[in-house]
Amino acid sequence: MKKTVLLLLLPLLLLLSACGRAEAYTVEQDGRTYLIDPRERTIISGELACKYKLSNKSGEGYHLTIRYPDGSCWYYNEEGFIVNSGYTDDYDPSKYLPAETLKAALDASPAATLQRSTGHPAFLLLALLGILHAVFPQFFWYLNHGWRYKNAEPSDAALGVTRIVGVLAALLASGCFFLGST
Numbered sequence: 106m107k108k109t110v111l112l113l114l115l116p117l118l119l120l121l122s123a124c125g126r127a128e129a130y131t132v133e134q135d136g137r138t139y140l141i142d143p144r145e146r147t148i149i150s151g152e153l154a155c156k157y158k159l160s161n162k163s164g165e166g167y168h169l170t171i172r173y174p175d176g177s178c179w180y181y182n183e184e185g186f187i188v189n190s191g192y193t194d195d196y197d198p199s200k201y202l203p204a205e206t207l208k209a210a211l212d213a214s215p216a217a218t219l220q221r222s223t224g225h226p227a228f229l230l231l232a233l234l235g236i237l238h239a240v241f242p243q244f245f246w247y248l249n250h251g252w253r254y255k256n257a258e259p260s261d262a263a264l265g266v267t268r269i270v271g272v273l274a275a276l277l278a279s280g281c282f283f284l285g286s287t
Contacts, residue, residue, distance in 0.1 A: 132210050139210040148207055155207060169211070171204045179204030231278035238271025245271075 129142035140149040148155050148171070156172040166184030173179075177196035181204075182189050192204070238245050246259040246267055259267075 132213050134210040134213050135206065137206075137210075139207070141211065148210060150202060150207075150210070153201055155201075157207070157211065159211070169208060171207050173201050175200070181208060226282075228278040228282035232275045232282065235271045235273070235275030235278060239268045239275065240271075242267035242271070 129140060129144070132139045132141060137150055141147070142149075146157050146159075148157055154174065158168075158170045158172075160168050166182070166187075168183075169181040171179045173196070175195070175197075178193045179196065180191060190204075192198075242264040243259060246263055250263075251257045251259065
């Protein structure tokens, strides 16, 4: 039993240890050097330091917002074959580097693909619940059904189904998280 628990918890440990954040790194793009810090979500070139937000919209697209020091923003939406972008009204193009240049530096970064490919953190919670169902099926059977009856015991089939559903939920949630299907 202890070996089974350890074998089932090992993938969870590996899954959670892979979720660390990357350190800052530099990217060379069009003769300029950009310092990109995924932890702080900043991109720095010379004296210009901008914040960026990169998030999934679906498995085939993403949303990028770059905020300049004066608070003006540039947004970029990509979903399948549909792409749109634009600036807020307070943006002054003579003050800063064009956002398209900053986006190109982000796209050239090694973390850009990883940042776009991760899904919603709720999938990690679902994966954890699935693993717990697989490891402790009797406990979850009791939570769902056993509390209603005195001296009730689950059948082997009920425990087996609970385990199978737990494993399937963990696999599905892990796949959704890593494939970015939010």
